[in-house]
Amino acid sequence: MRMKRRDFLSLGLSTAALAACSKVANVPSTTSIATPVAPNRGTNSTTLRLGFQPPYVAVYALREQKLLEKAFAGQSTNFEFRRLLSLKPVTEAISAGAIDLGLGGTPVAAIASGQPIRIIALVERSPKTHALLVLPNSPIKTIADLKGKKLGNPSGKSYYFAGKVLERAGLKENDVKWVQIENDAGGAALLSGAIDVWGTWDPFYASAEVAKEVVPLVDGEGYQLNYVALFGRIDYIEKNPEAVQKFLQAYKQALTWAKDNRQAAVNILVKENKLSPEAASLTLGRRNLIFEPPNDEYRQELINQSQLLTRLGLIKQKPNWDRAIDTTLAKTIAAS
Template identity: 30%
Template sequence: MNRSVKTLLAVLGLGLTLAGAVQAQTTLRVGSQKGALKVLLEASGQLQDLPYTIDFASFASAPPVAEALRAEAIDVGALGEAPFIFAVAAQAPIKTVAVIKLQVTATMVALVVRQDSPLKTTADLKGQRITTTRGSIGHFLALAVLRQAGLHGTDAQFIFLQPGESRVLLANGGADVWATWDPYTSMARLQDQTRVLASGEKLFAGNVLIVASQQAIDEKTEAVRDLLGRIDRAYQWANHHVDAYAERLAASTGLPVEFHRVSTLESRPQRIAIDATVIDQLQHSADLYRDEGIIRQGIDASAHYDTRFDH
């Protein structure tokens, strides 16, 4: 073999070895609500043969995930559109690198009230106490429903709490409405004797955003790319192994298996391309928050996606 060719192959081999060594030394810090991504990846077997290390972090809801991303305490996290918008409005150096689409059912995101509540229509929301998590999809839905009824956020009294606290407040009569999401909506209907006052079926896009810090995108590019592929395959597995996935979720959250089984069956999560529709949906949500005066400046949604990881 020609000496120069041997030399080139040796150099290429060294480059591959060094690349592998760098990958092996990489640690991705991954956060999600109730440790959902960890449960998903573990249950599906997608944590096997990792060429890097993952440190998982669990949060009570999506807004703290967004805050951790903004503070660069984690590299990758799963967010709804609403908490992502709040983070971007706070100048967080983050971008959406993948989108998981959920089928939006009548109870995936909803405004629920007690069975004995006098509230019958969305017009009755004026002056009512709505509890939800600030910057959550529940918060977004409450605003969207109010707008649909010809009202504004200022026409109701918002009480911002974490989901568990909101559930207690509604049950005790400290709030009139709870704006929340699955599996809490299922739990509220089946355990707390509540009913749905307004559904997010036609108001919520159903997009779960996989978000990465700009630093992770720049410095841990291949690890991020690999993780996104594993998340994609994990959701495909979950859709074909609903019972097994529901059991793992129940063991993690403490909620009944049936809640998670129904939620997975109905939502059918799958990764989709970042296209004009996805970007327009985020723009719509951002414009609603700006129009309501919750964020001060307008946001150009197209500037907050990174499509290099798309497939």
């Protein structure tokens, strides 16, 4: 079941309730984005387009610190930043050739379906940033109580965290009613009763929690490692390895800046995402920023995810991780 804003009205959700989404998940809902960085002057003009999601503070640091301009000094390169609300729009944009690189949880189902995506670096390991949320007065008190309930999230049945939670509790995927709903609309749907439980992540989770509109039934700790990866379109990576490495170097510097300048990083999240200071601080506090090439722990997590999705019938074949993972581009930079 895929739910869009117009569908809320048929479920009895008023315009006022839709506006409440801004209160519950106080993050702008637009999926379009960013103004290109002006190119440096040089002989060859190229463009590097990045799709990212709201909580990735290093992207904002890249722009504010002008780290890409420094990394690509002397070259005529345009940089475009496109803000997208969840993983699926990022992978769709990569496959359509609308962006070159993306940030997010690993798109296992997309890679399994043959989309031309390659993973090149790990930039977070943050399990506690995901949660299944319910209203404070909800009758749902345990995972077993989810049976027969409507579970909304952007990925539907392919949301690995939710699937793992159900499996461990002895529930089957058809024991809940899956509602595919984007992050900027999930809070309003939960408030209205259109869904019973909301699967989401920071900053949407943090905003809802700080506003005391929801409580977490369970978070991702112990269910998923939640590595955040940098990945890209295979043909772009193969044709532009030097540009990709320069981008990785700049992104690593942005991560270091965010870790060394916590309050400034919080302030960026407040400004860019229209978050409260409390929600921005909570969002950053649950994120473990790293920079390293894909490792064995990460590969095993991907195997676990693909096995679960195969059992659920959501993918027909397991991805070829040897083809989908490139450790070479990030190795030198991680060691520097």
